Amino acid sequence: MQQEAAVVDVLAVIAYGELSAFHRIAADLDLAPTVADKINLAQYAGTELTHYHLLAEHLTALGVEPAHAMLPFIPAVDAFHERTKPSTWMEGLVKTYVGDAIAADFFREIAEYLDHRTHELISEVLVDLGHADFAERAIRRAIEIDPTSAGSLALWGRRLVGEALSQAQSVAAQRVSLVTLLLNNSSESDPNRIFNRLTQAHRQRMQRLGLSA
Amino acid sequence: MQQEAAVVDVLAVIAYGELSAFHRIAADLDLAPTVADKINLAQYAGTELTHYHLLAEHLTALGVEPAHAMLPFIPAVDAFHERTKPSTWMEGLVKTYVGDAIAADFFREIAEYLDHRTHELISEVLVDLGHADFAERAIRRAIEIDPTSAGSLALWGRRLVGEALSQAQSVAAQRVSLVTLLLNNSSESDPNRIFNRLTQAHRQRMQRLGLSA
Numbered sequence: 001m002q003q004e005a006a007v008v009d010v011l012a013v014i015a016y017g018e019l020s021a022f023h024r025i026a027a028d029l030d031l032a033p034t035v036a037d038k039i040n041l042a043q044y045a046g047t048e049l050t051h052y053h054l055l056a057e058h059l060t061a062l063g064v065e066p067a068h069a070m071l072p073f074i075p076a077v078d079a080f081h082e083r084t085k086p087s088t089w090m091e092g093l094v095k096t097y098v099g100d101a102i103a104a105d106f107f108r109e110i111a112e113y114l115d116h117r118t119h120e121l122i123s124e125v126l127v128d129l130g131h132a133d134f135a136e137r138a139i140r141r142a143i144e145i146d147p148t149s150a151g152s153l154a155l156w157g158r159r160l161v162g163e164a165l166s167q168a169q170s171v172a173a174q175r176v177s178l179v180t181l182l183l184n185n186s187s188e189s190d191p192n193r194i195f196n197r198l199t200q201a202h203r204q205r206m207q208r209l210g211l212s213a
Numbered sequence: 214m215q216q217e218a219a220v221v222d223v224l225a226v227i228a229y230g231e232l233s234a235f236h237r238i239a240a241d242l243d244l245a246p247t248v249a250d251k252i253n254l255a256q257y258a259g260t261e262l263t264h265y266h267l268l269a270e271h272l273t274a275l276g277v278e279p280a281h282a283m284l285p286f287i288p289a290v291d292a293f294h295e296r297t298k299p300s301t302w303m304e305g306l307v308k309t310y311v312g313d314a315i316a317a318d319f320f321r322e323i324a325e326y327l328d329h330r331t332h333e334l335i336s337e338v339l340v341d342l343g344h345a346d347f348a349e350r351a352i353r354r355a356i357e358i359d360p361t362s363a364g365s366l367a368l369w370g371r372r373l374v375g376e377a378l379s380q381a382q383s384v385a386a387q388r389v390s391l392v393t394l395l396l397n398n399s400s401e402s403d404p405n406r407i408f409n410r411l412t413q414a415h416r417q418r419m420q421r422l423g424l425s426a
Contacts, residue, residue: 022255026239035280035287039269042232045239046262049255056252067248074248 005177007118008062010110012069013077013171014122015055017103019070020077021096022048028092037089040134044096051125058121072175076167083163090142090149091156094211097135098160101205105198106168110178113185136209143210154211161202165195218390220331221275223323225282226290226384227335228268230316232283233290234309235261241305250302253347257309264338271334285388289380296376303355303362304369307424310348311373314418318411319381323391326398349422356423367424374415378408 025045032038056066084099086092104126111122143150172179182194206212238258245251269279297312299305317339324335356363385392395407419425 019251019255023239023242023251026236026258029236035283038232038236039280042235042262042265046259049259049262052255067252070248 003114003181006181007114008059008064008069009072009175009177010107010114010122010181011055011059011062011118012064012066013073014103014107014125015052015059015066016070016073016077018048018052018055018125020081021045021100022052024081025092025096028086028089028096031086031089031092033089044134054121054125058118073171076171080163080167084160090139090153093135093138094153094157094209095160097132097139097209098157098202098205099164101132102161102164102198102202105201106194109194109197110181113181139209139211150211153209154206157202157206157209157211161199165198169195216327216394219394220327221272221277221282222285222388222390223320223327223335223394224268224272224275224331225277225279226286227316227320227338228265228272228279229283229286229290231261231265231268231338233294234258234313235265237294238305238309241299241302241309244299244302244305246302267334267338271331286384289384293376293380297373303352303366306348306351307366307370307422308373310345310352310422311370311415311418312377314345315374315377315411315415318414319407322407322410323394326394352422352424363424366422367419370415370419370422370424374412378411382408 022045025041025048029038029041029045032041059066059069084095086095107122107126111119114122139153143153172182203212235258238254238261242251242254242258245254272279272282297308299308320335320339324332327335352366356366385395416425
């Protein structure tokens with residue numbers, strides 16, 4: 001029962017994350033400097049929507065209404081996006097790159113403790129679809145052209161990860177099922193270790209971009 | 214040659230229209246009052262993106278770079294959206310309903326003069342996907358609940374069609390291929406007749422919604 005509640009919660013929070021990502025990335029099309037960038041980003045947003053549909057179908061198959069299951073996670077996800085609205089194309093790319101990567105790291109950790117089918121599904125929707133490469137190349141090029149932009153982008157990256165972790169912690173505090181799942185299954189005695197691992201992976205990604213904070 | 218240029222122009226303007234519709238509809242997710250409405254609208258935006266891809270593939274098959282072919286139409290389409298940003302969920306629904314219908318009417322008229330395959334493709338991407346029904350029901354219900362909203366929505370509908378026709382005329386004035394196509398093939402001696410027909414169909418739609426202007 002506890003495990004089932006956790007499965008529904010994990011699928012629902014990722015589903016709402018994908019639906020919001022779709023929405024926010026599509027809104028960033030305004031920031032795209034060229035039509036080619038617009039097309040690239042639209043494609044990426046479309047992929048997030050496809051992922052959302054996969055997760056919603058799985059929830060429905062479990063007898064759960066997706067709109068209902070996602071409700072508890074709306075405030076945290078929306079708050080994250082409200083507080084991290086990108087104001088430039090580069091900020092948007094860093095947000096997609098950093099946000100997707102850290103969310104994927106986090107849910108991959110959790111998926112390990114779930115049943116095989118859920119694990120497979122989550123791995124499928126979290127797979128890197130080439131957008132990370134696209135974002136990484138674009139960010140590195142932008143920093144080469146204008147090295148002074150690195151400082152503010154590094155700061156932006158720090159803000160993103162801070163907001164993401166703070167919202168993740170607020171979700172964890174409210175959803176007993178998720179915390180129980182982690183405590184019962186993880187070899188970690190302290191769930192904060194997971195957060196430390198996520199932060200560490202984030203720091204390495206920022207360094208690869210030339211944005212060491 | 215003239216016919217080929219017209220085919221590329223028509224495909225490109227619809228393609229950019231779909232790409233922008235995707236973008237603007239996705240941005241309207243902010244206005245959705247419930248998660249169910251968000252999901253509904255996201256699905257609709259996703260359909261517009263699928264349509265964009267169909268058109269872009271067809272352009273590529275003709276040896277044309279979609280991003281390049283769409284360039285001439287960006288200012289008019291973007292100007293239309295800039296001037297008609299919905300500020301409420303109802304305005305967004307009326308815009309999708311009215312905007313899609315009038316664009317579909319217009320391109321269906323033009324598609325009749327193009328080769329069979331292009332005609333088929335355009336009919337496919339302009340097919341009503343049930344969103345019109347969804348929008349129509351939601352708008353009628355909103356007016357029943359608050360009859361005073363009818364006045365401002367009727368005004369909004371008039372503004373939408375005015376902006377759409379003015380942008381369509383500015384495109385027509387710049388793209389000789391499109392005007393030649395209409396003049397050479399249409400039984401109408403005056404292309405303004407087409408605009409009158411579009412306006413007439415629009416008026417009937419608004420009446421059906423209870424929004425007679």
